[in-house]
Amino acid sequence: MTHRFNGPLIGIVLTGLAFAVWPSSLWAQKIDFSRDVQPILSDKCFACHGPDEQERAADLRLDTQQGASAVLSAGGSEESELLRRITAEDESSIMPPPEHKKPLTTAEIAVLRQWIQQGASWSRHWAFEAPLRPALPQIKDAEHPIDAFVCARLRQENLSGSPAASKAKWLRRLCLDLTGLPPTLDQLDQFLGDDSPEARKTMVQQLLASDHFGERWARWWMDAARYADSNGYEKDSVRYVWPYRDWLIDAFNDNLPYDQFVIKQIAGDLLPEATVADRVATGFLRNSMVNEEGAIKYEQFRVEGIFDRIDAIGKSVLGLTMQCAQCHTHKYDPITHDEYYGMFAYLNNMHEATVAYYTAEQRDQIAQITEDLQRTRERIQSANPQWREDLERWIAERKGDFESEPSWTVVTPELLGDGGQKFYPQPDGSLIAKGFSPAKSTERFAGQTTLPVINSIRLELLMDPYLTYGGPGRSIEGTAALSELKLFAGESPDSLSPVALTLAKADLDPPKRPIDSAKYPLKNGTPESDRVEGPASFATDGDMQTAWATETDIANTNQPRVLVVNLKQPLQNPGAAAGRPLHLRFEIACQHGGWNSNDNHHRNLGRFRLSLASQRFPEHRPETPRVREAMDVERAHRSPAETKRLFDAWISASERFADEAAEMAEIRSRHPRPTPQLVAQERESQRRVTRLFHRGEQHQPRHEVQPHVPASLHPLPHGQDPQSRLTFARWLVDRRSPTTARTLVNRVWQAVFGTGLVESVEDLGHQATRASHPQLLDWLAVEFMESGWDFKHLVSLIVTSETYAQRAHHRPDLAERDPRNRLLARGPRFRPEAEMVRDIQLAASGLLDRDVGGQSVFPPIPQFLFNPPVSFGYKVWREDTAPQKRYRRALYTFRFRTVPPPFMAAFDAPTGEVSCVRRPRSTTPLQALAMLNEPLSIEAAEALGGEIKRQDEDLRGALSAAFRCCTSRTPSDGELNYLLRLFEQESTAGDVDPYVAVARVLLNLDETITK
Secondary structure, X not given: OOOOOOHHHHHHHHOOOOHHHOOOOHHHOOOOHHHHHHHHHHHHOHHHHOOOOOOOOOOOOOXXXXXXXXXXXXXXXXXXXXXXXXXXXXXXXXXXXHXXXXXXXXXXXXXXXXXXXXXXXXXXXXXXXXXXXXXXXXXXXXXXXXXHHHHHHHHHOOOOOOOEXXXXXXXXXXXXXXXXXXXXXHHHHHHHOOOOOOHHHHHHHHHHXXXXXXXXXXXXXXXXXXXXXXXXXXXXXXXXXXXXXXXXXXXXXXXXXXXXXXXXXXXXXXXXOOOHHHHHHOHHHHXXXXXXXXXXXXXXXHHHHHHHHHHHHHHHHHXXXXXXXXXXXXXXXXXXXXXXXXXXXXXXXXXXXXXXXXXXXXXXXXXXXXXXXXXXXXXXXXXXXXXXXXXXXXXXXXXXXXXXXOOOEEOOOOEEOOOOOEEEEOOOOOEEEEOOXXXXXXXXXXXXXXXXXXXXXXXXXXXXXXXXXXXXXXXXXXXXXXXXXXXXXXXXXXXXXXXXXXXXXXXXXXXXXXXXXXXXXXXXXXXXXXXXEEOHHHHHOOOOOEEEEOOOXXXXXXXXXXXXXXXXXXXXOOOOOXXXXXXXXXXXXXXXXXXXXXXXXXXXXXXXXXXXXXXXXXXXXXXXXXXXXHHOOOHHHOOHHHHHHHHHHHHHHOHXXXXXXXXXXXXXXXXXXXXXXXXXXXXXXXXXXXXXXXXXXOOOEEEEOOOOOOOOOOOOOOOOOOOOHHHHHHHHOOOOOOOHHHHHHHHXXXXXXXXXXXXXXXXXXXXXXXXXXXXXXHHHHHHHHHOOOXXXXXXXXXXXXXXXXXXXXXXXXXXXXXXXXXXXXXXXXXXXXXXXXHHHHHHHHOOOEOOOOOOOEOOOOOXXXXXXXXXXXOXXXXXXXXXXXXXXXXXXXXXXOOOOOXXXXXXXXXXXXXXXXXXXXXXXXXXHHHXXXXXXHHHHHHHHHHHHHHOHHHHHHHHHHHHHHXXXXXXXXXXXXXXXXXXXXXXXXXXXXXXXXXXXXXXXXXXXXXX
């Protein structure tokens, strides 16, 4: 039927507000403040008369009822100053001021006039009121709750829904939505042959139980989580964070309740008895970019990382634009500048740590190693009944050695290096290097001492959560290689002379071995010459080609180390008696890295401390710090782990157990190599102070801010630590939260239907687009929470509705009235995300490897993209040739932030630089070129063409099967005849394999890459 609009409504449509949220019956109803008035005030007035006190004009607030009452006369629109100002003809009086270029439309003025005339009733913005379950509309034949709300909305507009899609179309839509993959021919045949009333529900349950469900929805969440396999910024170094991706896949497959899903990602490390998986989940916070440029201030970009985390939490969990309050009180939403930094404070007290992650198979290997080691210990102990007494005797002897060691005086350097790294003094006198880490470095540290004589130097390599696996080095494995340690001294800082050193001794003395040139290569594959690594003596032998390395077996590599060296001759301080210091310069050379710092070739020291002593260090080697700590614990108070550590150290140091020590070393050598996963780890030391940054500028800190949350939302959970990040995480998913459940429901709806019930899924606040079905949004939000935050239940509820099952065909009656399908009068039809486009190609061609989880892979990408000038620095892209890697799903493709995979970029995939919860969806010629010419697309066409050729005896049947693989339906006779003609033409031309030519057409059909 013809639908007529009145004049004011047409004005609203012309201003760009979707008519679908302005029913034609609006003007016959009472004006609703939240739906009709507040969006106008927010868009046109709040910038100058809103929450931000610094930008507020004339001391007038229009975001609160009390403030607005100064310019309103309820029931008397003509007497209201508000109406007089918005209708004034004088440019000096009219509001908004002309220079703001946001004039009110005639329709908007009419709304405000009618609202005032009706009494100017006021209410809070709907998104800041906790959702309540609305009553279901009583619609005949609408048994599903979603259908009831949608049908009621359509009836308001005198419209009706569309017929159901065909079974094949519905199944394709369902498979893409639930697994991200098209249905296989077996799935199609099974479903089409099932005529039972429960066929659809059965298929939904099968797909919900598929491991590919977790892959599809993990990839969806990865956009919000800023997932990428590199650090971003200039260097864009490689990071290994695929364990977080695996955690997401498992979480969705296991149907982890959404409240726990969020809590673990924000504060999994703080949960009681937190597991490694709980810690890996906090990779959500650590997916922020990391700047490693040489001139940066580490603290500046640590803070930038927290800004990014708040932005991600705001968009993905709260559905609010939190970053607006970073510089000032939010101009539109009730979030103050101070409240922003209250949330900042919850995230400000954590280490940016890196832990060792082991796969299930590796954990089994470790369990076997642990068992084998314990069996060896027990055998030694059984053969030596007096082992406890012998062990205590050895401990006593070693502690006697300690008594002969000198007393150390820590040197606090004044000049903190000059090789590009930034060194930060720590309270214990140590230094930690952060920011840029060159592939090779020589750092110089100036200091002084008042000791009258110096005979020895101690270099301690210390652990720190900032370093990979805790360090003590800066390599990608937390290790270091010290090429040379030098000392210079003199009475004047301008005149320092070299000091001769003897060969160093350390608690770890690895054997001489060639450098691992695969990890630390020279440029252009230059062969290694004389570079070797090994024992501590290499650190002071005067040869830059040798280095003391901290690597040992994997299980024991990451622990503190100590190196000591005596001076060849005592170093006198002539001015000591007069109180004058001796000036020093330490040089620490780490020249055993590779050539490319952008590819993690560095092996620099991470956290270290320098000390001097007046006495010479005795002949014995220094003890490993952790063993020495265990020795200081009385026997009766030692933990089992401490006893085991001491026992192993005794065995390795005793000549009588040389064979057993070698056996235990061989067992440890089987230890698998972990993956470094970025995680959050709460600081145990004094809490970091958070200060509000004036205008968001870090160099303008103001008053101290304690952790707290926006008062406009909901209070913190009762009885929990108000300063804990775990409390903040629980607050985010509190049942009283007005936005959390709505945000998740809205984002899932967008994933299924292409547009959210509120289109601005990242922002439900005052600037949000109008909800197309507000009651449906609230009903689903309440249902989601009351189901126990059951994600699969929510998805199942949506896809089992008749609204979802509708045909997606174009309808002339909707072309003008609802071109974007906001009223849901037809089924969803749009091109899915970039990753699905790629996966459809691989699946239809038969190439797709369907293994779930694991490391990122390297499909073919032009190599020139990874070299300057296209890339800032050289990057390594080792193209995978094995099918099980080359043809994996697109979510496993390795992603450099600065050099994203071209195919993904062409189809609007985000780079991971910021949180993204709403991808753009463009249509460009470049996409067609990528589909036709990109290497994997060509290989997919060749594979599909090969499959057609194998069935050449029945070409018509082979083409029909290939068509079904691509579109999930049987071709019509006309479509099949066209393909046969194309095949004949290409066969006659002889330029292109006709089988591949037909396959390329099929893979590039709009229907193939459209849901």
